[in-house]
Amino acid sequence: MPENTGVTGELFDGTSARRRHVSLGWDHAGLTIISDGIADEQVAWADLHLLDTLPDARSYGHAHRAGWRLRVPHDAPAELLAQLPHNSQMGGWIDRLGLGKSIVAFALASAAVVALVMTAPTWLGPLVPETWERHIGEAMLGDLAAFQCKTPTSDAALQSLSAQLDPRHPPVQIELVKVDMVNAVAIPGGRVLVFDKLVQDAKTPDELAGVLGHEIGHVRKRHVMQALLREFGLSILLSGANTQFGNSLGQISSMSYSRQAENEADGFSRDRLRAANISPQATADFFARLKKHDPIPHNVVMDYLASHPDTAQREQAFHAAVLTDHAYQASLNPAQFAAIKNACAQDKRAKQWDLF
Amino acid sequence: MSDNQSHDQEAGAFEFDGSWQEFAPIAFTNLLLTIVTLGIYRFWATARTRRYLWSRTRFIDDRLEWAGTGMELFKGALMALLCIFLPIALLNMTAQRLVLNGHKAMGGVLFLVMLIAIYFLVGVARFRALRYRLSRSYWRGIRGGSDDSGVNYGLSYLWKNFVGSFALGLLIPWSMVTLWNERWEKMSFGPYRFAANGQVQGLMKRFLLCYLAPFLGMAGLLVMMIPVFVAGGLKSGHSNPNGMAFFFSFFGVLAFYIIFGFVVMAYYAKFYRQMIAQTSLHTLSFGFSAKAMDWIKLFLGDFGLVIITLGIGTIFIPYRHWKFQVSHMQAYGEIDVDDLTASTTADVTQGEGLLDAFDMGAL
Numbered sequence: 001m002p003e004n005t006g007v008t009g010e011l012f013d014g015t016s017a018r019r020r021h022v023s024l025g026w027d028h029a030g031l032t033i034i035s036d037g038i039a040d041e042q043v044a045w046a047d048l049h050l051l052d053t054l055p056d057a058r059s060y061g062h063a064h065r066a067g068w069r070l071r072v073p074h075d076a077p078a079e080l081l082a083q084l085p086h087n088s089q090m091g092g093w094i095d096r097l098g099l100g101k102s103i104v105a106f107a108l109a110s111a112a113v114v115a116l117v118m119t120a121p122t123w124l125g126p127l128v129p130e131t132w133e134r135h136i137g138e139a140m141l142g143d144l145a146a147f148q149c150k151t152p153t154s155d156a157a158l159q160s161l162s163a164q165l166d167p168r169h170p171p172v173q174i175e176l177v178k179v180d181m182v183n184a185v186a187i188p189g190g191r192v193l194v195f196d197k198l199v200q201d202a203k204t205p206d207e208l209a210g211v212l213g214h215e216i217g218h219v220r221k222r223h224v225m226q227a228l229l230r231e232f233g234l235s236i237l238l239s240g241a242n243t244q245f246g247n248s249l250g251q252i253s254s255m256s257y258s259r260q261a262e263n264e265a266d267g268f269s270r271d272r273l274r275a276a277n278i279s280p281q282a283t284a285d286f287f288a289r290l291k292k293h294d295p296i297p298h299n300v301v302m303d304y305l306a307s308h309p310d311t312a313q314r315e316q317a318f319h320a321a322v323l324t325d326h327a328y329q330a331s332l333n334p335a336q337f338a339a340i341k342n343a344c345a346q347d348k349r350a351k352q353w354d355l356f
Numbered sequence: 357m358s359d360n361q362s363h364d365q366e367a368g369a370f371e372f373d374g375s376w377q378e379f380a381p382i383a384f385t386n387l388l389l390t391i392v393t394l395g396i397y398r399f400w401a402t403a404r405t406r407r408y409l410w411s412r413t414r415f416i417d418d419r420l421e422w423a424g425t426g427m428e429l430f431k432g433a434l435m436a437l438l439c440i441f442l443p444i445a446l447l448n449m450t451a452q453r454l455v456l457n458g459h460k461a462m463g464g465v466l467f468l469v470m471l472i473a474i475y476f477l478v479g480v481a482r483f484r485a486l487r488y489r490l491s492r493s494y495w496r497g498i499r500g501g502s503d504d505s506g507v508n509y510g511l512s513y514l515w516k517n518f519v520g521s522f523a524l525g526l527l528i529p530w531s532m533v534t535l536w537n538e539r540w541e542k543m544s545f546g547p548y549r550f551a552a553n554g555q556v557q558g559l560m561k562r563f564l565l566c567y568l569a570p571f572l573g574m575a576g577l578l579v580m581m582i583p584v585f586v587a588g589g590l591k592s593g594h595s596n597p598n599g600m601a602f603f604f605s606f607f608g609v610l611a612f613y614i615i616f617g618f619v620v621m622a623y624y625a626k627f628y629r630q631m632i633a634q635t636s637l638h639t640l641s642f643g644f645s646a647k648a649m650d651w652i653k654l655f656l657g658d659f660g661l662v663i664i665t666l667g668i669g670t671i672f673i674p675y676r677h678w679k680f681q682v683s684h685m686q687a688y689g690e691i692d693v694d695d696l697t698a699s700t701t702a703d704v705t706q707g708e709g710l711l712d713a714f715d716m717g718a719l
Contacts, residue, residue, distance in 0.1 A: 017495070017496035017694075067498060107392040
C-alpha cells in the first residue's frame with residue numbers, strides 16, 4: 001500500500017463506459033488506484049497527463065491506455081495535486097514559454113517572415129539562373145509559335161531593333177504575336193511578346209523602340225522572376241491566414257510588377273534609347289496618345305497599363321530626356337517598319353490569340 | 357439500475373453549462389496568437405475551442421471530451437496541401453496553358469476532370485471530417501469513429517449531387533437525405549453503429565417553397581414600394597430618379613435575401629429535425645427541436661454580434677453555434693454503460709485537413 005491514501009476519484013478504464021468510484025493512494029513511484037479496498041492498479045507519474053480542468057474535477061489520461069480517464073476533485077490534497085502533471089492549455093511551446101513571451105516571439109518571427117517575403121524577391125530574383133526561368137516560362141505558357149507573326153523581313157527588323165537597344169548576349173527574344181490589344185509583355189524566360197495591335201497603333205518605329213526598351217528592361221533587371229517569386233511568397237503567406245489553398249498557385253499566372261520595377265524599366269528604356277541615339281520624343285508622344293484615349297486603364301489581366309506609373313508623368317519623363325539640338329537617327333527605315341506592320345497580314349499561318 | 361442510464365424525458369439528455377465569460381479568455385488569446393503566427397495557430401485555436409465546448413457539454417450524467425490536438429489538425433492541413441492542392445494547382449496550370457496555346461477543347465476537358473475530382477474530394481472530405489470528429493469525441497472514456505475511408509461516399513456525393521440537379525433541382529432533397537443516411541450509417545460510437553433511416557417524405561412542400569421565393573420577394577418589394585409611391589405622389593416635381601433607383605434596388609435585394617433566407621431556413625430546419633429524428637444509435641434515439649425561427653434568430657444574432665463588435669465578435673460564433681446545437685438536441689432511450697465498450701474503429705492520425713482546406717464548416 002502507498003504511503004498516502006484517502007482521496008476518492010472517478011475512473012473510466014476505457015474498456016467500457018462504466019464509472020468506478022475509486023480511492024487514490026500515492027507515493028514517489030506513482031499513483032495507486034484502490035478499488036473496494038484492494039490496490040488494483042499502479043500508474044507511474046510519467047504515464048499520466050492532464051487532459052482538462054473541468055468545473056468539478058481535473059481529468060487525467062494514461063499514456064498507454066486509450067480512453068482511460070481519471071477524475072481527481074479540485075479539493076484533493078495539495079501534495080497530490082502538486083505531484084500530478086500540469087496543464088497543457090495552449091500548445092507545448094506556449095505553455096513552456098508563457099503567453100506574453102510567446103506572443104512577442106511569434107510576432108517577431110512573423111514580422112521577419114513578412115519582411116523576407118516582401119524583400120527576398122528583389123535580391124533572390126536575379127540569383128535564379130536564367131535557364132530555370134526559361135523552364136518555368138515554358139511550363140506556364142507552353143508553345144506560342146502558333147500565334148506568332150513571322151516573315152523574314154519582319155524578323156530581321158525586330159532583331160535590328162533589339163540589337164540597337166540591347167547589345168548584350170544572348171539577345172532578348174522578341175516575338176510579334178497576333179493579339180488584338182495595345183500591349184507588350186515580358187514573359188518568364190527572357191522573352192518579350194509584342195502584340196500586333198500595338199504595332200498597328202505605332203506612328204513611328206521610335207515609339208516601338210521605347211516600348212521594347214521598357215520590356216527589355218524588365219527582362220534584364222530580372223523583374224519577371226522577382227514578380228513570380230513575390231506572387232508565390234505572398235500566396236504561401238496568405239494560405240496561413242486563409243484556408244483557400246486552391247487558388248494560390250494559379251495566381252502566379254496573373255502577376256504584376258511593382259511600381260518601382262516599372263520606373264526602373266522606363267529608366268532602362270531611356271538609357272538604351274540614348275545609347276542607341278534614338279529620340280525618346282516618339283515614346284513621349286505615344287504616352288500622350290494613350291492618356292487621351294484611355295485616361296483610366298481597363299481592368300485587364302497583363303495589361304500594359306495596369307500597375308504602371310501615371311501616364312502623364314511617364315510622358316513628361318520621356319519628353320525631358322530629349323536632347324535639344326541633337327541629331328537623332330531613326331531606329332528603323334520605312335521599309336523595315338512596314339515589314340513589322342505587315343507581318344501579321346502576310347503570315348497566313350498565324351492564328352489570332354484570344355486571351356480573354 | 358444505477359449503471360443503466362435512462363433518458364425518457366424530453367429535456368436534459370444534453371445540456372450546455374459553459375458561459376461566454378469563461379470562453380472569452382480562450383477566444384481572445386486564440387485570436388491574438390492566430391494573428392501573431394500569421395494564421396498558423398488557428399489549428400491549435402480550434403482544438404482549444406473544441407476542448408472547452410465539449411467539456412462544458414453534459415450528456416446524461418457525464419461530460420463530453422474533445423481529445424483532438426492542434427498538431428494533428430495542422431498535419432492534416434499540410435497533407436491536404438501537398439497531396440491534393442499542389443496536384444490540383446499544377447493541373448489547373450496545365451489546363452490554363454492548353455487554353456492559352458489554343459487547345460481549348462483539351463483544356464476544357466482537363467478543367468472538367470479537375471472539377472469532378474474536386475467534387476469527389478469535397479465528398480470524401482465531409483465524410484472524413486465527421487469520422488475524425490467522432491473519433492476524437494469521448495464520453496465516459498468511449499469514443500466514436502468509422503472504419504470506412506470515405507471513398508465510396510465521395511463517389512456517391514459526386515453522382516447524387518449531379519443527379520440532384522436534374523429536373524430543376526427537384527431531386528436535391530433526395531440527394532441530401534440519402535447522403536445523410538449513407539454518411540451516418542458508416543459511423544459508430546463505442547461498439548454500436550448509427551442507424552440512419554432518413555426519409556424524403558415531409559420535406560418536399562418546404563423545398564418547393566424555395567422556388568416560389570423569388571416571386572414572394574417580388575411581391576414583398578411591391579408592398580414595400582407603396583409608401584414610396586405615395587410619398588412620390590405627394591411631392592411630385594421633387595422626385596429624384598437616382599434616389600428612387602437606389603431605393604428600389606437596395607430594398608429589392610434586401611427583400612429578396614430576407615424572403616429567400618427565410619424560405620431556405622424553413623426547409624433546412626425541417627430537414628435537420630427530420631434527419632436527426634430518423635437517426636439512432638442502438639437503443640438511443642434523437643431529436644432536434646430548433647424551428648426555422650430559431651435558426652434565423654441564431655444567424656441574425658451572429659450578424660448583429662459581428663456588426664456591433666466591428667468583426668471581433670466572430671470569435672464567439674463557434675460558441676454560439678455549439679450552444680445552439682446542444683441546447684436543441686434531445687435523446688431518448690436507455691444505455692447500458694457496461695455494454696458500451698471501447699470502439700474498435702481505426703484511430704485516425706490526421707485532422708480534418710481536407711475539409712479545412714476546402715473551407716467548409718461542421719455538419
